[in-house]
Amino acid sequence: MSASQQAFDSRELRQVLGAFVTGVTVITTLDRQGRPHGxxxxxxxxxxxxxxxxxxxxxxxxxxxxxFREADRFVVNILADDQVDISNRFARGGADKFAGCQTDxxxxxxxxxxxxxxxxxxxxxxxxxxxxxxVFLGKVERIERSGSQSLVFGGGxxxxxxxxxxxxxxxxxxxxxxxxxxxxxxxxxxxxxxxELDETLGLGVWGNMGPTIVRWEESSQPISENLRTGxxxxxxxxxxxxxxxxWLPPETTASFIDAELAQGGVDTASSDTAALAQRLAxxxxxxxxxxxxxxxxxxxxxxxxxxxxxxxxxxxxxxxxALTAIGASDRLDIGESGRLVTGLRACAATLSxxxxxxxxxxxxxxxxxx
Ligand SMILES: Cc1cc2nc3c(=O)[nH]c(=O)nc-3n(C[C@H](O)[C@H](O)[C@H](O)COP(=O)(O)O)c2cc1C
Numbered sequence: 001m002s003a004s005q006q007a008f009d010s011r012e013l014r015q016v017l018g019a020f021v022t023g024v025t026v027i028t029t030l031d032r033q034g035r036p037h038g039x040x041x042x043x044x045x046x047x048x049x050x051x052x053x054x055x056x057x058x059x060x061x062x063x064x065x066x067x068f069r070e071a072d073r074f075v076v077n078i079l080a081d082d083q084v085d086i087s088n089r090f091a092r093g094g095a096d097k098f099a100g101c102q103t104d105x106x107x108x109x110x111x112x113x114x115x116x117x118x119x120x121x122x123x124x125x126x127x128x129x130x131x132x133x134x135v136f137l138g139k140v141e142r143i144e145r146s147g148s149q150s151l152v153f154g155g156g157x158x159x160x161x162x163x164x165x166x167x168x169x170x171x172x173x174x175x176x177x178x179x180x181x182x183x184x185x186x187x188x189x190x191x192x193x194x195x196e197l198d199e200t201l202g203l204g205v206w207g208n209m210g211p212t213i214v215r216w217e218e219s220s221q222p223i224s225e226n227l228r229t230g231x232x233x234x235x236x237x238x239x240x241x242x243x244x245x246x247w248l249p250p251e252t253t254a255s256f257i258d259a260e261l262a263q264g265g266v267d268t269a270s271s272d273t274a275a276l277a278q279r280l281a282x283x284x285x286x287x288x289x290x291x292x293x294x295x296x297x298x299x300x301x302x303x304x305x306x307x308x309x310x311x312x313x314x315x316x317x318x319x320x321x322a323l324t325a326i327g328a329s330d331r332l333d334i335g336e337s338g339r340l341v342t343g344l345r346a347c348a349a350t351l352s353x354x355x356x357x358x359x360x361x362x363x364x365x366x367x368x369x370x
Contacts, residue, residue, distance in 0.1 A: 014156075021154030024079045026090045027056055028103075028111045029071040036098045036111045037064045040091040042153050043133070044076055052140035054120060057133040063093055065134070069127065074138060075106050076120040077113045080148035084158050086113060087151065107142055118145040179205060182320045182355050183214060186312060190217050190323070193347050197325075199332070199340055200227070204240040204309070204322030206248060207232070210256045211241040211322065223327055224301040236260045236276070237296040239289040239309035240322045245276075246283040247311045247319035287311075288345065293329035306332040308341060310348035315356040323348050 008016075028038040039062060047053040054076065058065050068074065079087055090097055103111035107121045122138030129135075152159040186203055194201045194217035203215040209232045216227040235241035235256045245253050261271070283289050289309040297305055306329040312321035323344055325332070333340055 018155045021152060021159065023117075024083075024087050024151045024153045024158070025056070026077045026079060026086060026113055026116075027058075027068070027074050028077060028113065029068055029074040030108070030110055031067045032070070034109065036103070037067045038077075038090050038097055038111070038113075039064055040087050044078075047137065053125075053137060054122060054140060055135055055137050057130055057135045059133055061132070068136065069134065071124060073108045073110050073121070073123055074136070075110045075112055076122065076138075077116045078118040078120075079151040080115055080117040080146070081151045081160055082148075083113075083115060083151055086115075087153075087158070112144075115148070116146065117148045117150040119143065179314075179320055182312065182314060182351070185354055186321050186323070186351050187215055189347055189351055190215060193217075193343055194219065197340055197343050199325050199327055201344075202227075202240065202322075202324040202326065204233070204244070204324055205320075206244050206252065210235055210253075211238060211244050213240065213324070219327070223303070223305065234260055234296070237294065239291045239307035239326075240324045242280070242283060242289045242291075243309040243311050243322045243324075244319060246280040246289070247313075249318075288341070290334050290341075292334060301326075304329045306334050308334045308344060310344050312348050312355065313352045320355065321351070323351075 022042040023044070025041050025044045026038050027041050027044075028036060030036055039058070041056050041058070043055075043057040045055055047055050056076065058068055062068075086101070089101070098111070102114040104114065106112045106119070110121065112119050112121075119142075120138075120140050121142040122140050124136055125139045126137040127134050128137070149161060152161045183203065183205065190201050190203055198219045200219045200223050201217045202213045204211050204213050206212070211233040213227075213231045213233065214229060216229065218227065233241050235245050235253055237260075245257060257276070287310070289307075291305075291307045293304050293306055295304050305326050307324060307326040309322050309324040311319045312323060314320040325334075325340055325344055335341065
C-alpha cells in the first residue's frame with residue numbers, strides 16, 4: 001500500500017505499536033577490530049524453541065547497522081528494572097556507550113552487560129529485509145538468567161511489571177485481602193486518572209479511625225502541602241466520610257457519626273438523624289457525594305474547597321474504597337456532566353467490575369452508557 005493510501009501516519013502507528021508492552025534489551029556485538037557496539041532494542045522476540053531461535057530488527061538508519069550486518073554473533077542483554085540508565089545510554093548514538101559500563105566477555109568475546117535480568121548469546125544465522133529495518137535471526141547458544149525483575153516498556157514509557165494476581169475475588173477471600181488487592185488495582189487507576197484530568201485525587205478506605213486517605217495523586221496545581229497519606233477525615237463533613245456513611249452498614253459508622261454529632265459543627269443537612277438519613281439516601285440515589293464549597297477544611301488546605309466522592313464495591317457488595325477529588329472551590333468543576341465527574345464515575349464503575357463488585361446490570365444506567 002502506498003503511503004498516500006494509508007489511513008494513518010507513522011506517529012499514530014507508533015502509538016498503536018506502543019500498546020504492545022515489551023521488555024527492553026541491549027543487543028551487543030564486536031566489530032572486526034574487536035570494539036564493542038550495542039543498541040537498545042525492544043523489537044526482540046522469541047521464534048522457535050527447537051531449534052532455539054530468536055529475532056530482533058534494526059533500523060537501516062542506525063549508525064551501528066553496518067557492524068551488526070557484518071557480525072557473526074550478538075548477545076541479547078535483557079535489562080533489569082533498575083537499568084533505565086543503561087537503556088537510555090544505549091539508545092543514544094556515540095562511540096563511548098561502553099565507557100564506565102561493566103561488562104563480561106561472553107562467547108567470541110561479545111560483551112555481556114552486568115546486572116541484566118537475562119542473557120541470550122546468539123550466532124547470527126540469517127537476516128531479512130523488513131522495510132526500513134533488517135530482521136536478524138539468531139540461534140541461541142548459551143543462556144543465563146539472574147532472577148532480577150525485567151524492565152518493561154510500553155506507551156513510550158518505562159514501566160515496572162507486577163504480577164497480575166487480581167482476578168475476581170473468590171467468595172472465600174477475606175475482607176482485608178480483598179481491600180489490599182482493591183487498593184493495589186485502584187492506585188494504578190488513580191495515577192492514570194490524575195494524569196488525564198490533572199486534578200488532586202485521593203483513595204480512601206474505612207480504617208480503624210474512620211475514613212482514611214491511603215493515597216493522594218496531586219494535580220499540577222497542588223491544593224496544599226498538607227496532603228498527608230493516612231489523613232483521617234470526619235464522616236459527616238467530608239465527601240469521603242459521607243460516602244462511607246451512605247454505603248457502609250450503619251453499625252460500622254454509627255459510633256463515629258454519634259461522636260461528631262455530639263461535638264457539633266455539622267451543617268444542618270446532617271445535624272439530626274432524620275435529616276442525615278435523607279441526605280444519605282440522596283447520596284445513594286445519585287451514586288456519589290458532591291460537596292460544593294465547604295470551609296470545613298480551611299485550616300487544613302488553607303482555602304475553601306469542593307469535593308466529590310464515588311464508591312467502589314467489592315464482590316460482597318460492600319463499599320471497599322472511596323475515590324475522591326478535591327480542589328479549590330473557585331476552580332473545581334463538579335458539575336454532573338463535567339470531565340471530572342464523568343471520569344471518576346467511569347473509573348469507580350470499572351474498578352468495581354474489575355474487583356468482581358457490581359455486575360454491569362446493577363451499575364446505574366448513565367454509567368453504563370459511558
Ligand atoms: C525502548 C527502546 C527500544 C528501541 N528499539 C529499537 C529496535 O528494536 N531497533 C532499532 O533499530 N532501534 C531501536 N531503538 C533505538 C536505538 O536504540 C537507537 O537508535 C540507538 O541510537 C541505535 O544505536 P546506534 O546509534 O549505536 O546505532 C530503541 C530505543 C528505545 C529507547
